[in-house]
Amino acid sequence: MTKTLMIQGCTSDAGKSVAVAGLCRVLARKGIKVAPFKPQNMALNSAVTAEGGEIGRAQAVQARACGLAPRTDFNPVLLKPNSDTGAQVIIHGKALNNMEAADYHDYKRRAMNAVLASHQRLVDEFDAVVVEGAGSPAEINLRENDIANMGFAEAVDCPVILIADIDRGGVFAHLVGTLALLSTSEQARVRGFIINRFRGDISLLQSGLDWLEEHTGKPVLGVLPYLQDFHLEAEDAISSQQHVQDCALNVAVPVLSRISNHTDFDALRLHPQVNLQFVGPGRPIPSSDLVILPGSKNTRRDLDFLRSNGWDKDIQRHLRYGGKLMGICGGFQMLGNVVHDPQGIEGEAGSTPGLGYLDFETTLKDKKRLQQVRGQLFNSGSTVTGYEIHAGISEGPALQSPLVKMDSRVDGAQSADGQIIGSYLHGIFDHNDARQSLLSWAGLSKGKRFDYDALIERNIDRLADCFEEQLDIEAMLSWL
Incomplete structure (x- = not known):
């Protein structure tokens, strides 16, 4: 039994940030005292906490889904790129210095101490901690000293759910390929899969889901539909969606x-x-x-x-x-x-x-x-x-x-x-x-009067409604 459950993605923008926000709201609705966590975030969208610390914007949204104010412990390591090869390194909300990628790769051993300290404080305070990975755990060149994906999951011994975006195409290759590139212990840590952004007749997907479960021995925890006109603040990518109704x-x-x-x-x-x-x-x-x-x-x-x-x-x-x-x-x-x-x-x-x-x-x-x-x-x-x-x-x-x-x-x-x-x-x-x-x-x-704050709340609730309908929440609760 663990208090921590981690969502990792087969690719960037697979839906990790949204999945953590939705799951946090579901757990909060059930009266579970839950907190979000992202060990390491690389993004230029950031938020400021009440105590004057800086964290990833996505973690501020996830905190809102939990009914919490943002804290630096929710995102202990934030990297803000200022060139193609360098970034400002922010630890526990405060800028440390600028580092080139190779220098930071060596620094990650020390950064892990900050990550584990924040995670422990959250585990001590909350009933559940829902963790967001970064990028993909199958990025072979970044596996050494990893603090963002399986390196963290192994350190705290938590179960992992893999999420993949079917709207990109190749969803079964993403899931099976990612699993194949993990170590034996990491493969065992993966408890199941979520398929995100599905459009169409779900019955046409069923044979693929059956094959995936038989081939990997791991369950598909649910298929999330593509939500039209859905909005949560993006972690980094700029949305191309426009919402013009009566342009003035x-x-x-x-x-x-x-x-x-x-x-x-x-x-x-x-x-x-x-x-x-x-x-x-x-x-x-x-x-x-x-x-x-x-x-x-x-x-x-x-x-x-x-x-x-x-x-x-x-x-x-x-x-x-x-x-x-x-x-x-x-x-x-x-x-x-x-x-x-x-x-x-x-x-x-x-x-x-x-x-x-x-x-x-x-x-x-x-x-x-x-x-x-x-x-x-x-x-x-x-x-x-x-x-x-x-x-x-x-x-x-x-x-x-x-x-x-x-x-x-x-x-x-x-x-x-x-x-x-x-x-x-x-x-x-x-x-x-x-x-x-x-x-x-x-x-x-x-x-016209437009309540942006209310729109965000409706979308978080809409996401949680979808999760409760489409995902095996009871299985996830059993792992927590």
């Missing part, structure tokens, strides 16, 4: 090479009156009412990336035609005159000219500001909530016209003509009042 406002978000916390835009993307487009490399920014520069894990490099795509000229044209411009976190820093990185916090030390739309400069420091925020928008008095995750300190005359007022300080800036605004606050669109006010500023004159 066009919003464009350039996808920077190191875009961070693109979940900032979910509340806009799902708004029935907003047509939000993510603009990929090589594409011009289309005619829009509002252009938003998103957060970035490497602001200076992404300024170069923005210019190399010609987006700086697109933004100039957008402003000439009267469009609105907004920057969030790294995108806000880009609106200033220059970004300095004298210590090489995000890469090579140096300075890069900003877009020059707001009169201030930013200097990157080695200590991040990590804080949950509540305040009011200066232009409307509307309540705004969000969180700060940034290493930059901005100074200059433009900051004398801030965007957000808090109890003891202010945030952001706005141009004298009201055409350009910026803020360090991630999640600035999540609160209904702030979102409605900002959309009104952008040109949405008759905004």
Whole structure:
């Protein structure tokens, strides 16, 4: 008997994050005190805990499914890539330093101590811990010193469920191939399979399910249907789904090479009156009412990336035609005159000219500001909530016209003509009042009330309903 159950995936985006969220809500409904856990997460979407720690965004959503506030123990190791070969390493919510992939591979032995310490604290407090793996346990090149998948499962001696995405195709090859690449002890640890995102007549799948169980000797715990119009915040991948019903406002978000916390835009993307487009490399920014520069894990490099795509000229044209411009976190820093990185916090030390739309400069420091925020928008008095995750300190005359007022300080800036605004606050669109006010500023004159918070709750409950109907929950409970 163990308090821990782990969900591992045959591939990235197989449904691990969603499976943990759904299972956590099912257990919470049954009165079980449950907590989520992800030993190691690599993602640029992160959340801030009440005590000022940083964890993966997916674990914050899973905590919500449990009825809990986010904690750093839910995700003790977070890697935030700042180049193709390096990442910022965050341990127990605080940035350690930047490491190249080879250096981190050697460091994982020490990182495992942080993982096991967090897991033990959760086991001591909760009735059940539902764990999310990372990527695939069959990545042979990453098996040594593994802390994210089977290396963790073996260390704490917990059962594992494998989940695979049938919508990708090749689901039986994914499951059988993954199992075949595991060691004997790891194969024995796998208790069963979940097949995710099935569309069509389930009877046509039955012969394959029978073969899979006979071939592996392990049960299929259930087949989850493809849920139309389903939304939970993504761990990392940008959703291409649009939800336009009665479009009254066009919003464009350039996808920077190191875009961070693109979940900032979910509340806009799902708004029935907003047509939000993510603009990929090589594409011009289309005619829009509002252009938003998103957060970035490497602001200076992404300024170069923005210019190399010609987006700086697109933004100039957008402003000439009267469009609105907004920057969030790294995108806000880009609106200033220059970004300095004298210590090489995000890469090579140096300075890069900003877009020059707001009169201030930013200097990157080695200590991040990590804080949950509540305040009011200066232009409307509307309540705004969000969180700060940034290493930059901005100074200059433009900051004398801030965007957000808090109890003891202010945030952001706005141009004298009201055409350009910026803020360090991630999640600035999540609160209904702030979102409605900002959309009104952008040109949405008759905004419909849209409750994003309620939508998230409905989708978590919808997921749990589906799990209770389609999965062998009793078998999972028996392993816990």
